[in-house]
Amino acid sequence: MTYQEQLAFARAFGLLTEQLILDGVIHRTGTTSKPRSRNGWYLGFEQPPFLMVGDWQTGQQDIFKGNGSVTSESIEQQRQITTQITQLRRKRQSAATEQANRIYSGAMDVISHPYLIDKRISQVNGLRSHSGLLLVPLYDLSVGNDALVNIQQIAANGQKRFIAGGRVQGTCFPIGLSGFNGAGEVYIAEGVATAVTVSQLTLRPTLAAMNANNLTHVAQLAKQLWPQVEIVIAADDDYLTELDKGINPGQEKALQAARMVGGKVSTPPFTAAQREAGLTDWNDYQNSQEGAA
Structure with missing residues (x-):
């Protein structure tokens, strides 16, 4: 050595x-x-x-x-x-x-934010704002739906950061769990904008895992909590990263997560031009469809 x-x-x-x-x-x-x-x-x-x-x-x-x-x-x-x-x-x-609980408890429910406007997303239950930052609460669902352990803070320019030293692995931002009976499909996406879009398109519970590396952890947790559900990973398509570095983290990690829980992968049906333009996720795809309408 x-x-x-x-x-x-x-x-x-x-x-x-x-x-x-x-x-x-x-x-x-x-x-x-x-x-x-x-x-x-x-x-x-x-x-x-x-x-x-x-x-x-x-x-x-x-x-x-x-x-x-x-x-x-x-x-x-x-x-x-x-x-x-x-x-x-x-x-x-x-x-x-x-620190996350202190910041989140002192924040206000978000009415509008530049990031949400840019992503063409309306108000979402659970999102808050504080000092110009959009706050995305991250929960450990193995403990309970209100076990907040970290927050993602999103600036107006889209820059994201978590509370330093805070846990991310195994946490998520859940959407649409109210009244969920533990049956049917549960979708898992990376970012919050993608997860919100997927939930609105499918009308199904969706979990925002925050990054590709966390997809498997969140998928395994979801399967433990709801053994009867079918897990669908709403994957990113990191095409430009693949061209540059030879790897497509969004696709590779989504497939890995799906295999671990016997689930499926759903990837946006981008055209070649859209992939080359840098579109990567279901929010990008939905906005491109609305823009073309």
């Missing part, structure tokens, strides 16, 4: 760092998905060689094992560090939940 191998591993995970300080202390960095957020972190030692990396926003973490030998000392070190990271993550999540 060389230093360069560790640095390459950290960068491949998504950390934006020019160097690694291997002193047994947690160091925060930006990530490729959120360069300014400093949601990324790593902790490492020179001897015995050890490196753990993670992302506070997604909850993902990984350990670089390299091809070195595993000793009882390194195993115990790994156990202690994992415990330390888990405790710190829970502490940050708890503080973020308190």
